Amino acid sequence: MTELGTITKEIISSQTIMEQVNAVKKLSTFYNQITADGKHFDITPDNEKYIAGGQALSTYHAAVCTDDYLRTCYFLKGVYRAIINLQSDFPSRKIKVLYAGCGPFATLLLPLLPLFEKNAVEAIILDINSSSIESVKKLISILNFDDYSLTMVETDATTYQKPTEWEIDLFISETMHYGLTAEPQVAITKNFIPQLLPHTIFIPQQIHIDLVYTSFSKEPFIKFNQNPLETTKMQSEPTRKYIDRLFSIGKGDAFLLNSDQITTKFYPVPQDLHSYPDLTLFTEVEIFEDLSLKTAESVLTNPYCLSSLFHLKAHKEFQLIYDFSATPKWAYSFK
Numbered sequence: 203m204t205e206l207g208t209i210t211k212e213i214i215s216s217q218t219i220m221e222q223v224n225a226v227k228k229l230s231t232f233y234n235q236i237t238a239d240g241k242h243f244d245i246t247p248d249n250e251k252y253i254a255g256g257q258a259l260s261t262y263h264a265a266v267c268t269d270d271y272l273r274t275c276y277f278l279k280g281v282y283r284a285i286i287n288l289q290s291d292f293p294s295r296k297i298k299v300l301y302a303g304c305g306p307f308a309t310l311l312l313p314l315l316p317l318f319e320k321n322a323v324e325a326i327i328l329d330i331n332s333s334s335i336e337s338v339k340k341l342i343s344i345l346n347f348d349d350y351s352l353t354m355v356e357t358d359a360t361t362y363q364k365p366t367e368w369e370i371d372l373f374i375s376e377t378m379h380y381g382l383t384a385e386p387q388v389a390i391t392k393n394f395i396p397q398l399l400p401h402t403i404f405i406p407q408q409i410h411i412d413l414v415y416t417s418f419s420k421e422p423f424i425k426f427n428q429n430p431l432e433t434t435k436m437q438s439e440p441t442r443k444y445i446d447r448l449f450s451i452g453k454g455d456a457f458l459l460n461s462d463q464i465t466t467k468f469y470p471v472p473q474d475l476h477s478y479p480d481l482t483l484f485t486e487v488e489i490f491e492d493l494s495l496k497t498a499e500s501v502l503t504n505p506y507c508l509s510s511l512f513h514l515k516a517h518k519e520f521q522l523i524y525d526f527s528a529t530p531k532w533a534y535s536f537k
């Protein structure tokens with residue numbers, strides 16, 4: 203087994219939070235050593251791109267996502283299980299994976315390749331940043347993955363159309379920020395929903411956005427490189443008032459196809475502002491089966507404070523509007 207294969211096996215079999223964090227740290231060190239200065243990788247922080255649908259992280263900032271430990275661990279476990287499930291459902295089939303937004307390490311797919319036969323998986327791998335595409339091409343060569351069927355495409359995943367005859371068995375994209383703000387996860391999902399088949403596994407399977415009143419300053423908030431034990435142990439501390447699930451995004455959500463806006467129903471402005479002073483959005487990411495990122499276990503699921511409820515108190519009812527026609531953002535309006 204190669205060094206990368208050994209690290210990935212450790213990630214897949216890790217159980218406790220510490221085991222998961224330590225295994226992903228080994229992956230991060232492995233990638234950073236290979237791509238260190240002098241090896242002609244261009245892991246630049248200066249190529250962030252703004253497109254309709256959201257901003258694409260720079261190559262450097264996409265690399266740093268590896269150090270969102272539980273995110274990386276759960277996605278790798280999820281993609282691994284999804285491929286195994288597809289192999290069991292379609293035993294004679296080469297599993298076709300479309301990976302939208304790979305960053306410089308293709309973190310959610312390359313580490314798994316040593317665990318599969320060379321002819322078991324075929325992938326189309328996309329990113330909008332040429333440095334990220336070039337980096338993954340170099341890694342494929344350095345890690346001896348040339349015999350795998352991997353097609354790299356520099357393109358915008360919010361508009362990309364797959365080759366007509368190419369059937370997507372597994373779709374992977376992690377192009378999101380908490381509250382579904384900033385990055386183009388929803389626009390990419392919208393573009394790919396019509397390109398999927400009934401059997402296609404879509405990772406993450408569901409992203410939920412919940413409306414919660416809370417005291418935001420008391421809520422946990424995780425950073426890259428931070429041990430999630432520090433934030434998950436805070437979960438029970440703040441007093442939260444759960445109001446509603448605003449929407450969920452996944453493969454089956456055809457309602458996305460008709461618009462670049464999601465408008466919620468009206469909610470009464472609460473009277474008791476002192477106990478729960480902030481209008482906050484909570485994100486949960488169901489990756490695959492029971493693998494799910496809860497509040498502040500990952501940078502993706504940090505709470506997002508939209509407004510102090512004191513700003514709303516002159517009104518009786520409000521609604522929320524999520525707009526992803528440009529950089530995705532939230533707004534509110536009143537009846």
Ligand SMILES: C[S@@+](CC[C@H](N)C(=O)[O-])C[C@H]1O[C@@H](n2cnc3c(N)ncnc32)[C@H](O)[C@@H]1O
Pocket residue numbers: 253256257258259260261263264265267268302303304305306308309310328329330331334357358359360376377378386
């Ligand atoms: C959050 S990073 C994740 C990187 C890597 N997949 C990982 O999980 O560690 C998102 C990646 O998606 C890419 N991306 C964002 N928007 C994109 C778009 N519209 N088309 C193609 N790639 C995009 C960014 O350039 C970045 O490399």
